[in-house]
Amino acid sequence: MQEAQSVAQSVGLVVPQTAHFTEPLPLKSGGVLPQYDLVYETYGTLNAARSNAVLVCHALSGSHHVAGVHADGSVGWWDNLVGPGKPLDTNRFFVIGVNNLGGCYGSSGPNAINPATGKPWGADFPFVTVEDWVDAQARLADRLGIERFAAVVGGSLGGMQALSWTLQYPDRVAHALVIASAPKLTAQNIAFNEVARQAILKDPDFHAGHYYEHGVVPTRGLALARMIGHITYLSDDAMGQKFGRALRHDKPVFSYDVEFEIESYLRYQGDKFAGYFDANTYLLTTKALDYYDPAFDYNGDLVAALERAKADYLVVSFTTDWRFAPSRSREIVYALMHSDRRVSYAEIDCAAGHDSFLLDEPQYHAVLQAYIDNIQL
Amino acid sequence: MQEAQSVAQSVGLVVPQTAHFTEPLPLKSGGVLPQYDLVYETYGTLNAARSNAVLVCHALSGSHHVAGVHADGSVGWWDNLVGPGKPLDTNRFFVIGVNNLGGCYGSSGPNAINPATGKPWGADFPFVTVEDWVDAQARLADRLGIERFAAVVGGSLGGMQALSWTLQYPDRVAHALVIASAPKLTAQNIAFNEVARQAILKDPDFHAGHYYEHGVVPTRGLALARMIGHITYLSDDAMGQKFGRALRHDKPVFSYDVEFEIESYLRYQGDKFAGYFDANTYLLTTKALDYYDPAFDYNGDLVAALERAKADYLVVSFTTDWRFAPSRSREIVYALMHSDRRVSYAEIDCAAGHDSFLLDEPQYHAVLQAYIDNIQL
Numbered sequence: 001m002q003e004a005q006s007v008a009q010s011v012g013l014v015v016p017q018t019a020h021f022t023e024p025l026p027l028k029s030g031g032v033l034p035q036y037d038l039v040y041e042t043y044g045t046l047n048a049a050r051s052n053a054v055l056v057c058h059a060l061s062g063s064h065h066v067a068g069v070h071a072d073g074s075v076g077w078w079d080n081l082v083g084p085g086k087p088l089d090t091n092r093f094f095v096i097g098v099n100n101l102g103g104c105y106g107s108s109g110p111n112a113i114n115p116a117t118g119k120p121w122g123a124d125f126p127f128v129t130v131e132d133w134v135d136a137q138a139r140l141a142d143r144l145g146i147e148r149f150a151a152v153v154g155g156s157l158g159g160m161q162a163l164s165w166t167l168q169y170p171d172r173v174a175h176a177l178v179i180a181s182a183p184k185l186t187a188q189n190i191a192f193n194e195v196a197r198q199a200i201l202k203d204p205d206f207h208a209g210h211y212y213e214h215g216v217v218p219t220r221g222l223a224l225a226r227m228i229g230h231i232t233y234l235s236d237d238a239m240g241q242k243f244g245r246a247l248r249h250d251k252p253v254f255s256y257d258v259e260f261e262i263e264s265y266l267r268y269q270g271d272k273f274a275g276y277f278d279a280n281t282y283l284l285t286t287k288a289l290d291y292y293d294p295a296f297d298y299n300g301d302l303v304a305a306l307e308r309a310k311a312d313y314l315v316v317s318f319t320t321d322w323r324f325a326p327s328r329s330r331e332i333v334y335a336l337m338h339s340d341r342r343v344s345y346a347e348i349d350c351a352a353g354h355d356s357f358l359l360d361e362p363q364y365h366a367v368l369q370a371y372i373d374n375i376q377l
Numbered sequence: 378m379q380e381a382q383s384v385a386q387s388v389g390l391v392v393p394q395t396a397h398f399t400e401p402l403p404l405k406s407g408g409v410l411p412q413y414d415l416v417y418e419t420y421g422t423l424n425a426a427r428s429n430a431v432l433v434c435h436a437l438s439g440s441h442h443v444a445g446v447h448a449d450g451s452v453g454w455w456d457n458l459v460g461p462g463k464p465l466d467t468n469r470f471f472v473i474g475v476n477n478l479g480g481c482y483g484s485s486g487p488n489a490i491n492p493a494t495g496k497p498w499g500a501d502f503p504f505v506t507v508e509d510w511v512d513a514q515a516r517l518a519d520r521l522g523i524e525r526f527a528a529v530v531g532g533s534l535g536g537m538q539a540l541s542w543t544l545q546y547p548d549r550v551a552h553a554l555v556i557a558s559a560p561k562l563t564a565q566n567i568a569f570n571e572v573a574r575q576a577i578l579k580d581p582d583f584h585a586g587h588y589y590e591h592g593v594v595p596t597r598g599l600a601l602a603r604m605i606g607h608i609t610y611l612s613d614d615a616m617g618q619k620f621g622r623a624l625r626h627d628k629p630v631f632s633y634d635v636e637f638e639i640e641s642y643l644r645y646q647g648d649k650f651a652g653y654f655d656a657n658t659y660l661l662t663t664k665a666l667d668y669y670d671p672a673f674d675y676n677g678d679l680v681a682a683l684e685r686a687k688a689d690y691l692v693v694s695f696t697t698d699w700r701f702a703p704s705r706s707r708e709i710v711y712a713l714m715h716s717d718r719r720v721s722y723a724e725i726d727c728a729a730g731h732d733s734f735l736l737d738e739p740q741y742h743a744v745l746q747a748y749i750d751n752i753q754l
Contacts, residue, residue: 029631127631187616187639188608194640195604198647201633202597204581220579227572228605231565239564245670252668254406254504256578256660260667262564263571270575283633290637291629293622 009084011043014068014076016106019143025101025136028291031126035115038140039106040064040098043082044090046146051377053146054093055137056082057154057161060229060285061277063105066097080360087369092377093150101136102128102284110280111212121280123209128284130157130292134164138172148172150375155179155357156324157285160292163332166311167294175375177368179316180357182328183302183335184293189323192232193286196225200279209280222279223270230269235320235353302335309336313343314371316364318356344371386461388420391445391453393483396520402478402513405668408503412492415517416483417441417475420459421467423523428754430523431470432514433459434531434538437606437662438654440482443474457737464746469754470527478513479505479661487657488589498657500586505661507534507669511541515549527752528552532734533701534662537669540709543688544671552752554745556693557734559705560679560712561670566700569609570663573602577656586657599656600647607646612697612730679712686713690720691748693741695733721748 016039025033041064046053056066056078067082067090069075082088082095099107102125106112110125117124141149152173154162159181166176185193200206203221207214234242243262258264298304313336317329326347336343346367350356356364393416402410418441423430433443433455444459444467446452459465459472476484479502483489491498518526529550531539536558543553562570577583580598584591611619620639635641675681690713694706703724713720723744727733733741 029629184622186613187620187622187637188611188613190622190637191604191608191616191639191643194637194643195601195608197633198604198644199576199601202601224572224576224579224601227568227575231568231572234565236563236565239568243564245561245564245567252406254664254668256574256664259664260564260567260571262568266568266571267575287631287633287636291631 010079011068011083011090014041014043014065014070016041016064018106019140021136021139023139025132025139027126027132028129029127033101033108033126036101036108036136037106037112038098038101038108038136040096040140041066041068041076043067043095044093046094046144047377049377050145050147051150052093053141053144053149054088054095054151054153055141055149055165056088056095056097057133057137057152057158058097058100059154059156059158060282060289061273062158063103064097064099064107065105066095077358081365081368087365087372088153089372096140096144098137098140100128100133102281102288104278104281109278110209110284111278120212122212123280125280125284127287129288130160130164131168133288134161134168137161137165138169141172148174150377151175151177151372153177153179154181156181156354157289160289164292164294166309166313167306170308170310173311175314176311177314177316177371178329178332180318180321180324180329180354181332182324183295183331185290190290192228193290196228197283197286199224199228200283203279206279209283211279217274218279219271219274222274222277222282223267225282226273226277227266227270230266232323233353233355235322235351237320238352241351302331303338306335306339306341309339309341311341313341314368315343315345316348316357316367317346318348318350318353318364320351321354321356323354387456388445388460388467391418391420391442391447393418393441393447395483396517398513398516400516402509402516404503404509405506406504410478410485410503413478413485413513414483414489415475415478415485415513417473417517418443418445418453419521420444420472421470423471423521424754426754427522427524428527429470430518430521430526431465431472432518432526432529432542433465433472433474434510434514434529434535435474435477436531436533436535437659437666438650439535440480441474441476441484442482443472454735458742458745464742464749465530466749473517473521475514475517477505477510479658479665481655481658486655487586487661488655497589499589500657502657502661504664506665507537507541508545510665511538511545514538514542515546518549525549525551527754528554528749530554530556531558532556533558533731534666537666541669541671543686543690544683547685547687550688552691553688554691554693554748555706555709557695557698557701557706557731558709559701560672560708562667567667569605570667573605574660574663576601576605577660580656583656586660588656594651595656596648596651599651599654599659600644602659603650603654604643604647607643609700610730610732612699612728614697615729618728679708680715683712683716683718686716686718688718690718691745692720692722693725693734693744694723695725695727695730695741697728698731698733700731
């Protein structure tokens with residue numbers, strides 16, 4: 001079955017679209033976005049009943065480019081999951097990927113032009129939250145004529161959006177797939193985000209967030225942030241299996257150049273990321289992660305917070321994920337069960353840590369496919 | 378018993394001493410230190426048989442100031458363990474603390490004057506390893522007339538030194554106490570060190586390690602390094618219990634100032650550390666950690682590496698330590714058992730993570746006291 005999937009067709013060449021919104025968007029921070037753009041992609045065809053739409057929400061560094069191939073050859077970040085004959089089958093579903101507000105891939109965000117000034121927003125782009133993203137996505141759904149999603153799907157921060165959809169728009173989501181996620185960050189999660197932010201904020205090239213005008217990019221800070229992130233995306237075991245203590249040379253050479261292969265890997269990942277991602281978007285997105293807490297207005301009672309939900313849920317975690325460990329997914333599952341929601345839960349034995357949600361691990365994809373195949377349109 | 382300990386006397390006012398060595402020290406890197414100073418402290422009295430000496434080895438940011446009080450009021454970092462009537466009882470033992478080579482508390486290191494140039498060593502100070510530290514400590518023991526230690530004791534990186542003592546000088550150590558340690562770093566351990574190093578190396582104030590001459594200190598990088606370190610010293614649970622998601626204000630204020638208390642804690646720890654520790658020492662010490670691998674010359678066979686040891690061992694780990702988890706201590710225990718060494722092992726249930734080894738957790742101190750009380754002089 002897996003081999004059949006891996007040779008399944010791609011959705012092929014896709015072209016991002018832009019939706020411009022002129023109705024001001026009130027934000028959780030108290031601010032307002034007077035107008036904004038959302039860049040999105042779609043795969044498959046919306047059926048006549050408009051009942052087969054699935055929204056895929058992206059995580060920290062993701063984008064609207066979920067599946068298929070761009071003209072420049074870049075493949076969507078969840079292309080192994082979304083396509084004809086794949087678990088999220090575009091022969092059956094109309095799938096939407098959208099770049100969140102504050103992002104750096106074409107939707108309104110710090111690196112986009114602020115219409116009020118004609119210059120990049122930079123640090124003046126307002127704080128955005130998971131709830132704000134969902135509100136903006138709901139307006140895109142309105143625009144596309146989608147009253148109710150067959151499913152909203154996401155991993156990590158994307159899973160938080162899927163969960164939030166079922167709380168903000170309970171009548172507009174039939175199923176939520178919440179993968180490798182958590183109901184809120186722990187102190188340790190926030191701590192890692194804070195170190196990453198400080199690396200960026202303290203970079204002399206950051207210029208209080210207005211580095212665009214200075215013709216520089218805080219690459220040092222952004223690379224450090226990504227290196228820290230990467231450590232938390234991989235399991236200790238996965239790093240051990242992939243790199244262990246493998247040396248670049250046959251014995252230590254005693255220098256600050258690359259000595260162990262894990263150092264080379266981290267530096268490469270950091271530098272690569274700093275070459276394409278926007279530092280302000282990184283800051284905003286880690287803050288959105290920190291702030292997310294659906295139980296905040298319920299005195300921390302997640303069961304009470306989830307009582308307004310009407311969706312069915314699939315919650316998936318990975319045994320070696322220590323960023324959002326299975327225990328964090330179980331918090332969601334227990335709260336949903338106490339709120340009398342229908343919830344399926346799978347804990348996948350996969351060595352790859354948090355990043356497992358991006359891989360096509362057979363058991364994982366089989367669980368997703370089984371659940372998605374049973375979704376009634 | 379614990380209360381009796383907590384009111385036990387301190388060793389009182391202590392004054393560091395300096396030993397100058399003119400015999401060149403060959404280093405594992407292939408270099409040589411032509412001459413060097415070691416700063417040390419002693420507590421208690423060496424007995425006539427010279428059989429009651431105990432060496433305490435420090436970890437990443439520790440020093441020779443193990444116990445007692447300096448004239449400036451600063452208390453030794455293991456004062457809860459070392460003193461009259463304490464588990465390492467200075468009424469019975471002659472305890473030595475020494476600042477390692479490459480340190481920044483008075484022993485020869487990057488911030489000390491290079492006799493060859495009359496300027497601070499800076500980046501020219503050679504790489505030092507756990508084995509080099511042990512060699513230097515052995516010369517200090519010679520100077521103090523100590524042929525054989527009743528015990529060598531250390532936590533974390535200090536535990537690696539205690540282990541290495543029993544391999545480099547098997548006839549000179551009766552007991553090794555290896556606490557919250559590991560036989561070598563994992564890829565993940567190295568990864569955290571590497572991010573910390575990159576934060577320092579990329580700080581514009583680092584000036585290739587010769588910042589002393591520029592009148593600046595790479596405080597940004599050093600603070601980031603410490604923040605990263607601190608996350609790994611505490612358990613997820615301990616951070617959760619101490620800070621959780623506690624906000625500075627009654628609700629989020631949406632800014633990059635301190636929002637959650639954990640952010641305030643980390644920033645404070647980072648800034649404080651950057652105010653007194655030396656960045657080059659931090660770099661050198663993390664490299665010493667990375668390089669330590671007693672099984673390297675034995676094709677990774679730790680049992681073979683430990684066969685030359687003659688000491689008895691106490692190995693201690695802490696359940697919530699994820700930097701050097703109990704499984705890492707058990708690697709040492711199993712290898713020692715297969716090498717037919719006498720080894721006691723305790724896994725202490727303590728919530729504080731890696732930093733537990735510095736605390737006076739009752740069960741932990743009781744284990745140390747029971748073992749130390751049984752040491753024959």
